[in-house]
Amino acid sequence: MNKKILLFTTLIGLTFLVGCSRAEHKVPLEEIGLAGIMAFDYIDENKVQLSVAIPQHSPGAKASTQVFSVPTELLSKGIVDIEALSDKKILFNQLRVVLINEEFARKGRVERMIQHLYRNPEPGNKVLIAIVKGSSEELINADYPNKPDINYYINDLLLPTINTAFNPNTNIHDFIYTATNPVFDPLLPIIEKKDDKLEITGVALFKNNNMFETLTPEEAFIIQDLIGKKKLAPLSVELNQGHGKESLMLERVKSRVKMKSNKNIKSPKLTISLFYKGTLVEYTGERENDLHSPESLSKLEKDINKQVEEEVKKTLNKLKELKVDPIGLSENFRMYYDGKWTKEMTEENISKLEVDIQVKTSIISTGTLD
Amino acid sequence: MSTHTKKILNGYHVVFLAQSAMIGSGILTLPRELSSVGYSQTFLPILFGVFASLTLWPMVWLNLKYPNENLFRINEILLGKGLGKILNVLIILQFTLFIAGIINKYMHLIQSTALPEQTITKPVLLFLLLLIYIVNGGIKSIARFCMLTFFLTIGIFYFTYWAVQKGDFSHLFPLFNFNGKELFEAMGKGYLAVLGYGAIMFYFPYIVDQKKAFKHVLTGIWISISLCFITVLISVMYFSEWQLKHIEFSILNLLKSGELSFVERFDIIGVTLWVFLILTTVAVYLWSAKEGIVSLFSKEKKYYIYVLTAIVFLIVRIPFPQEFQDKFFTTVNYIAYFLIVWPSFLSIIYLLRKKQVQP
Known part of the structure; x- marks a missing residue:
């Protein structure tokens, strides 16, 4: 008897409550843009030019990478602005490289930006960081005729190899670790565009959260x-x-x-x-x-x-x-x-x-x- | 079903019940809780282990005096019916809130890592349904689930080796450069991670070989302590002191430090597998709370578990302000310490009233 009443009330409840459920909006895979590179360029004390490179996987696309760029004060605000420009939802789960131009590294709040990425659970800890001589936006927008995709190119360049053994291969964790550990000062590789290729030309030495000297x-x-x-x-x-x-x-x-x-x-x-x-x-x-x-x-x-x-x-x-x-x-x-x-x-x-x-x-x- | 015959737990069951009840959500944040003593936190889990072993002794001693009663009944015998019952209600309430706290903390983690764009209502519901299923099977089914969980999840620890490769051994050099206040703070916050062995006082009547129970629980405790020790040790090697203080879930970051060729983000797998560890801990507490209600009304009803679970669900889902929630659950956690020292107090009462309270 008891069970029948229970079943009855449940069924009635379910029938009438169905209208209350709201379909959650989930983004299908085709509408996701997985950012590969994020770049910061110095504008002034508060503002930074944020660029995001997203590899394009659609076979119809002519260019292999789409680059968005906005000036912003807050990193997350910039990301929202970029999403407005893009036709896709931008996720950072596949972020591989963070580029910082030299001026920003010398004057900007590098640690705050990196900390924001470190706090965000989306990007992994293996995101590599590098300093760019000149403009980093131009660097990712430039044409590299020998390379199919800038995202993979920079990432491969920064990964540890025998020939660039001097490269500190600093990733987000390393940067935060060395910046917050009082016995360390962070090191970051410097990349530079030479003709139509990229080169690691040296290493930047940080002191008190800003770039200080090149080695x-x-x-x-x-x-x-x-x-x-x-x-x-x-x-x-x-x-x-x-x-x-x-x-x-x-x-x-x-x-x-x-x-x-x-x-x-x-x-x-x-x-x-x-x-x-x-x-x-x-x-x-x-x-x-x-x-x-x-x-x-x-x-x-x-x-x-x-x-x-x-x-x-x-x-x-x-x-x-x-x-x-x-x-x-x-x-x-x-x-x-x-x-x-x-x-x-x-x-x-x-x-x-x-x-x-x-x-x-x-x-x-x-x-x-x- | 085997739940109605009294003595059902063998030695292995006891070992893993004790072990699994300890490893839950506490260990996820353990390095941060201990961070007020900086790098010197490495040895603290060992200290906790010694403490746990010492406080376990009066528990088992008291239980051996009443081999067929659990703590709820012992309270009533030693303190009198009225006072004992009031105290039991408080213990049940504390357990319920404690369960809600654990689930809340874990769901917070899940929300920020694995399911960033969803509300956690559905995951919590599914979790609680599974919990009811496990607890309905009785203490033996919980014990078996604990064993299964241990072997399913122990593999996670292997994947901290990336952090070991990168870490600095020199951080482990013992300096003891902290003062008493910092040590006290670390102890107070960190000991929560190893609570849970106290549940022996509730499932003791079900143990077959009660003479050896102390040894078995002790084994369980030291398995858990060594897991805590490994976690803290690797965190100290891998992080700077600032990171130890500011990273909320250090295990998450330890698992993030490397990748396999076919799995890039191992941390997500680790965190979702962790649900087993949370389930075992919560199951033991829920079962204990249910036993409490049984002793309160002196009869066994199936719906007790459902009522308790519903209360837990409400506490987790009621939209309290975050600040209140934090304070609330912290207070509840501190009350949990009371249960650790309570048996010692009861033992004294037992010695004083020995003649009147013979079982």
């Missing part, structure tokens, strides 16, 4: 080496140790970095030891014909050690002068410091830091020819 690829390479990147790029060395000008290439098999601090922040001292183990691939110079004996090779190893030491020292001195710490050298002091570590302490620490560098190279072979 050459060679300096950036040393920094990546000291950070201890696992990827083993070939080491090219220009020797200048009393045998005239020599140059050589060392294909590394193993490389390790070890840091030891004296735990004293009053007079900080850091011992950095670098170990390289590799094959001598190519050599040109005075000693070309007498590199057959183990003795001559060990002499060469010593010369390489000296040369690398000098170069590392030079880079570190530059960082010391600039009072920035992209490597996180201060972490070796923070981990022993009983108290709260601040950004100012990192600055002070790096400017006072005394570094002792020891490089140890070991050439394990010279190829299959004797």
Whole structure:
């Protein structure tokens, strides 16, 4: 009996309540535009030119990418404006690259923009960030005759490869991590358009949330080496140790970095030891014909050690002068410091830091020819 | 059905009931709750484990004195019928609100990640229907579901290895650079994540081997504690102190840190799989609350569960202002601590009134 009443009331309820349900508007897949690149250009203190590149998958489309661009104050407001221009709903689940032009990086509120993306659950953490020399809007609008799609082109360019080992490959998480961690300063790769191709020409150093200085690829390479990147790029060395000008290439098999601090922040001292183990691939110079004996090779190893030491020292001195710490050298002091570590302490620490560098190279072979 | 024969839970059931009731929504935000002590939070889960083990002892001790009664009945025996019943009503109320709090928190996460453009009414309804189904099966069915859940979800932890690769081991170096107030704050907020083992006081009468129950629950507790420890450890390695403080769901970001060749956004899978962990926790609490009502009216009716679930649904769906909601659920959570120390208090009463309250 009870069950019958229950069934009856449910049925009546359902019949009359059907009109109350409202169809939820869901966007079908064809009407979604998945943004691949987002770019910021500096206009003035408050305003930024926001550009979004959306790859087009329709076979009828002539251009492979559609680019929208609006000036805006708020990032999310800009996205709404762009949606109004576009025929599609724009989602950021497939966002791959964020480009920031140099002026914005130097004067704009970079951290706020990146934080907005970090807060948004839509984009993944693997969105890569890069600085553009000149206008980033022009860069994505430009024509690259050899490349089918700018979205994939820039993403592939920024992904880690052996040949651009100096590239810090900074993604959103890395940027936020290094910007908010007092012992780090963020690094971002700089890309530049040269003729009809793009090139990573250097690395931008950040300090207090703004771009501050550029580093050459060679300096950036040393920094990546000291950070201890696992990827083993070939080491090219220009020797200048009393045998005239020599140059050589060392294909590394193993490389390790070890840091030891004296735990004293009053007079900080850091011992950095670098170990390289590799094959001598190519050599040109005075000693070309007498590199057959183990003795001559060990002499060469010593010369390489000296040369690398000098170069590392030079880079570190530059960082010391600039009072920035992209490597996180201060972490070796923070981990022993009983108290709260601040950004100012990192600055002070790096400017006072005394570094002792020891490089140890070991050439394990010279190829299959004797 | 097997629900009416009393002793039905074997050792494995007990281990996983204890374990699953602990891992729920708390662990999702654990690194943030502990963030007032910064990087030093790594060791806190271990401390929680020791605390949990210590507070478990009076619970089991008391239950062993009354092997056929649950906490609701023990309250009535030790405090007298009137006072005991009032207290039981409060416990039932607290459980109901606690369940609503857990569901609310999880649905908030789901809304902001997996279903950004929908209201959560339908997901909550489906969740509650599933919950009723599980709880209707009785404590043994919940225990079996807990075991299933553990093995279904434990795999998620493997996918934190991306974060380990990127993390800095030097963050783990113990500095103890915090003061007492910060430690107290972290303990107060973080201990919530490991509550849940207290439910032993309600399903104890159903355990076959009650002598070994302490050992079994302890195993469960330490499985959960090690999961919490791993989560906190990896978060400390992967995040900066600022991130630890500001990222709401650290597990979500840990899972975001990498990708498989065929799955790009593993975090969404992880978060949706998490529903199992929430279900087990909530199921144990709901079952306990139902037992409470049974002891209150001294008879068993099927509709108790439906009524409780309906109340939970209303609390989750009533549009309270967000601020009030946060305060409300936080207060409810703190009351949960009361249940942890209550058995110790009851044990003292038992010792004082030993002669009068022999079972």
